[in-house]
Amino acid sequence: MRWEHLLCKQQDRTFPARCPFCDREIERPQEIEDDQWYEFEGGRCPCGAVFAFDPTARNGGAVLLQAMVYACSGDWDWATSMGRDEDYLEARIEHYDSHTHQVGAEGAFGTIYFIRLIPRA
Numbered sequence: 001m002r003w004e005h006l007l008c009k010q011q012d013r014t015f016p017a018r019c020p021f022c023d024r025e026i027e028r029p030q031e032i033e034d035d036q037w038y039e040f041e042g043g044r045c046p047c048g049a050v051f052a053f054d055p056t057a058r059n060g061g062a063v064l065l066q067a068m069v070y071a072c073s074g075d076w077d078w079a080t081s082m083g084r085d086e087d088y089l090e091a092r093i094e095h096y097d098s099h100t101h102q103v104g105a106e107g108a109f110g111t112i113y114f115i116r117l118i119p120r121a
């Protein structure tokens with residue numbers, strides 16, 4: 001309700017970055033500390049989704065791939081063999097500004113890519 005209100009009535013306003021899968025506000029993307037080396041900043045949502053942040057809007061594919069590898073606990077073979085909408089869901093937030101941690105600002109061109117694995121039956 002609040003979300004739609006914001007979209008309709010206040011297009012010139014920014015709003016907090018939220019997970020597309022569960023609508024929780026996400027934490028600011030940060031360096032991922034893990035066994036695997038990750039190039040882009042990212043994070044994890046309590047719902048199980050992971051995200052990676054592309055500050056330039058130019059790295060698209062690489063950032064998306066990183067999010068997939070991160071979702072697969074660093075397993076590249078697993079990540080690259082997954083099928084979209086079969087093994088995982090993909091979503092993104094565009095117009096994200098990492099300085100304010102808000103979405104929708106004019107001139108904000110960061111993109112956050114989200115991946116959520118689909119549990120295997």
Ligand SMILES: [Zn+2]
Binds near residue numbers: 023045046
């Ligand atoms: Zn979530």
